[in-house]
Amino acid sequence: MAKASGQATSKKTSKSKMVAGNELQKWFNENQEHKDGRAVIMPEGFERLCEALEFDMDGIEPMVLLWQLNGVELGTVELEGWEKGLDEMGVRDLSGLKMAIENTVEAFKTNSELFKTFYRKMFDYLRQDKQKSITAEYAVAVLPVITSNMWVFEKFVEFLKANDDKIKTISRDQWQSLLALSRNLEPDMSNYSKDDAWPTMFDDFVDWAKA
Amino acid sequence: MALRWTQDLLSLYDIYDEFLRKSFSDVQNMRQTIHDAFIEVINSNSRAAELLSLFIDDSLKNGLKRKSEQEVEHLLDRSVLMFRFLQNKDAFEHYYKLHLAKRLLLGRSLSDDAEQSLVSKLKVECGSQFTFKLEGMFKDMQLSADLAQGFRDIRSSEPLDFDMNVSVLTPTFWPQMTPPMSEEDKREMGNVKPPPGPLCDSIESFAQFYLQQRSGRRLTWQYNMGNADIKLQFGSRTYELNVSTYQMFILMLFSAEDDVSMTTAEIQQQTHIPENVLARQLQSLACGKHRILTKSPMSREVSSTDRFTFNYNFKSAQYRIRLPVASAKTSVETEKEKSESMAAIGLERQYLVEAAIVRIMKARKQMMHEQLVSETINQLSTRFLPTPKMVKDTIGRLIDRDYLQRSPDDLRLYNYLA
Numbered sequence: 001m002a003k004a005s006g007q008a009t010s011k012k013t014s015k016s017k018m019v020a021g022n023e024l025q026k027w028f029n030e031n032q033e034h035k036d037g038r039a040v041i042m043p044e045g046f047e048r049l050c051e052a053l054e055f056d057m058d059g060i061e062p063m064v065l066l067w068q069l070n071g072v073e074l075g076t077v078e079l080e081g082w083e084k085g086l087d088e089m090g091v092r093d094l095s096g097l098k099m100a101i102e103n104t105v106e107a108f109k110t111n112s113e114l115f116k117t118f119y120r121k122m123f124d125y126l127r128q129d130k131q132k133s134i135t136a137e138y139a140v141a142v143l144p145v146i147t148s149n150m151w152v153f154e155k156f157v158e159f160l161k162a163n164d165d166k167i168k169t170i171s172r173d174q175w176q177s178l179l180a181l182s183r184n185l186e187p188d189m190s191n192y193s194k195d196d197a198w199p200t201m202f203d204d205f206v207d208w209a210k211a
Numbered sequence: 212m213a214l215r216w217t218q219d220l221l222s223l224y225d226i227y228d229e230f231l232r233k234s235f236s237d238v239q240n241m242r243q244t245i246h247d248a249f250i251e252v253i254n255s256n257s258r259a260a261e262l263l264s265l266f267i268d269d270s271l272k273n274g275l276k277r278k279s280e281q282e283v284e285h286l287l288d289r290s291v292l293m294f295r296f297l298q299n300k301d302a303f304e305h306y307y308k309l310h311l312a313k314r315l316l317l318g319r320s321l322s323d324d325a326e327q328s329l330v331s332k333l334k335v336e337c338g339s340q341f342t343f344k345l346e347g348m349f350k351d352m353q354l355s356a357d358l359a360q361g362f363r364d365i366r367s368s369e370p371l372d373f374d375m376n377v378s379v380l381t382p383t384f385w386p387q388m389t390p391p392m393s394e395e396d397k398r399e400m401g402n403v404k405p406p407p408g409p410l411c412d413s414i415e416s417f418a419q420f421y422l423q424q425r426s427g428r429r430l431t432w433q434y435n436m437g438n439a440d441i442k443l444q445f446g447s448r449t450y451e452l453n454v455s456t457y458q459m460f461i462l463m464l465f466s467a468e469d470d471v472s473m474t475t476a477e478i479q480q481q482t483h484i485p486e487n488v489l490a491r492q493l494q495s496l497a498c499g500k501h502r503i504l505t506k507s508p509m510s511r512e513v514s515s516t517d518r519f520t521f522n523y524n525f526k527s528a529q530y531r532i533r534l535p536v537a538s539a540k541t542s543v544e545t546e547k548e549k550s551e552s553m554a555a556i557g558l559e560r561q562y563l564v565e566a567a568i569v570r571i572m573k574a575r576k577q578m579m580h581e582q583l584v585s586e587t588i589n590q591l592s593t594r595f596l597p598t599p600k601m602v603k604d605t606i607g608r609l610i611d612r613d614y615l616q617r618s619p620d621d622l623r624l625y626n627y628l629a
Contacts, residue, residue: 133611194599196580203603
């Protein structure tokens with residue numbers, strides 16, 4: 001996080017108050033709506049932000065943006081999360097925000113823990129209301145976007161599409177284990193064992209892939 | 212044919228047994244090999260549990276006749292041995308309960324002693340949890356006999372001129388004996404009552420007698436499971452009929468006056484017996500070997516507009532006639548019935564696997580996947596053999612329901628979530 005001064009003992013102040021003329025704060029004020037008495041950016045506003053940042057709505061950037069801004073649901077960011085997120089990223093304007101997000105996406109390539117946190121949070125964004133699981137449909141739509149070039153995910157999405165009459169939901173455990181699988185599975189799947197602790201859906205996946 | 216399978220198996224075992232004793236001095240490891248072979252053969256038959264129970268059912272109803280006490284013991288011991296070899300012991304319990312229930316309620320057992328002896332032997336094999344319900348059924352029958360005596364005593368001043376035997380059953384012990392039916396049919400069945408008269412009065416009198424000493428209990432009459440011996444008198448002819456309670460209610464409609472004629476729909480309205488159950492009862496009365504009722508048209512299918520009248524031309528060389536209704540007979544299940552049984556057993560198994568995993572994890576707090584699977588299978592193996600896949604599936608469900616979680620450091624390690 002970029003610091004304005006080199007003072008080792010400087011306390012973290014509420015930067016949102018300091019930066020009254022901050023471009024991002026202005027942006028929030030101009031695009032906010034009110035929901036349940038809270039100031040929020042709603043999906044339409046969120047899309048405008050992505051446009052302003054020149055992010056492709058079908059790409060991974062909007063999702064990383066949502067995550068970094070501590071979004072509460074898809075396309076929805078509350079003021080508190082907004083301020084905290086910008087604070088942690090240390091950005092004050094649109095170009096700074098754009099760069100921060102792009103850096104994060106780049107960092108995913110080398111920082112597996114970072115990606116894991118993002119990937120796990122995505123499950124919560126895909127959940128509807130009080131449901132514990134996500135629909136296979138959503139998984140099929142979102143996985144290619146956030147895991148491009150990871151062959152296990154590609155193959156798994158194909159598997160879901162081929163079995164869309166039988167597989168309707170993905171549980172949190174299956175979602176999380178899928179990432180572990182992608183980091184563990186050999187290209188020829190020879191190191192997969194049904195006696196291991198993988199969710200049983202993966203047994204079917206491997207059988208299907210090998211057939 | 213169903214009996215042949217078990218009979219052949221037992222005869223084969225006798226041959227090997229003799230062979231082992233005479234030629235091999237009953238060496239332990241040879242006997243074990245024979246046993247392993249029998250285990251494989253028995254469990255390769257998907258209907259083994261049902262067939263074994265049917266064999267025992269037949270033995271206890273017919274087969275023990277003219278057998279010495281020793282032969283009876285031998286037969287029971289061998290049956291229990293086959294049970295030991297059986298993997299799907301829970302399936303056996305399912306069928307055994309059903310067959311035992313019919314034997315007890317219809318009074319078909321040849322020997323009460325043999326019945327109890329067999330259950331004690333099963334208890335030694337499997338522990339009391341297994342035989343708990345079976346013993347409960349016996350207790351209910353005993354209590355019912357005591358109740359019957361008590362009821363007769365209080366009515367000694369105005370005794371009934373017929374014998375009424377009420378079996379009071381505790382629901383947890385007894386199996387589901389009604390075929391699956393719609394909610395509507397179930398409700399209709401709940402409305403069945405005997406036609407007004409002495410029978411109806413005595414049923415109400417019994418209910419009062421019972422509930423007087425046991426306030427807070429509820430009696431629900433299961434007329435679909437009863438049977439009756441009735442005397443049929445018309446013209447110069449007299450016969451004794453053994454019929455189901457439902458059939459008795461139906462026939463009573465025709466005995467009120469001469470020349471009663473009713474359609475199926477009318478009979479249904481008066482008795483409240485659900486349509487498809489009613490059809491079978493009427494078929495047995497009108498379309499079988501002994502036609503007590505005349506049906507028009509004479510076809511076998513029963514439609515709601517068919518008309519029934521009493522058959523004044525009925526003649527039979529026998530005095531005592533049994534009119535069996537298909538559901539009362541104990542026979543090999545149809546494919547449809549089998550899949551219903553398997554579904555019920557499957558559901559129970561799922562529940563048992565869940566309970567076992569939770570129990571194990573609660574005690575150990577943390578466990579590796581492989582260990583959890585083998586420990587679970589081990590604990591359940593006295594009832595049935597769960598597959599590792601079944602256990603894995605259940606673990607997945609328990610993770611979803613937040614009973615367990617994977618350890619963040621090692622995906623193969625599970626933590627119990629209190």
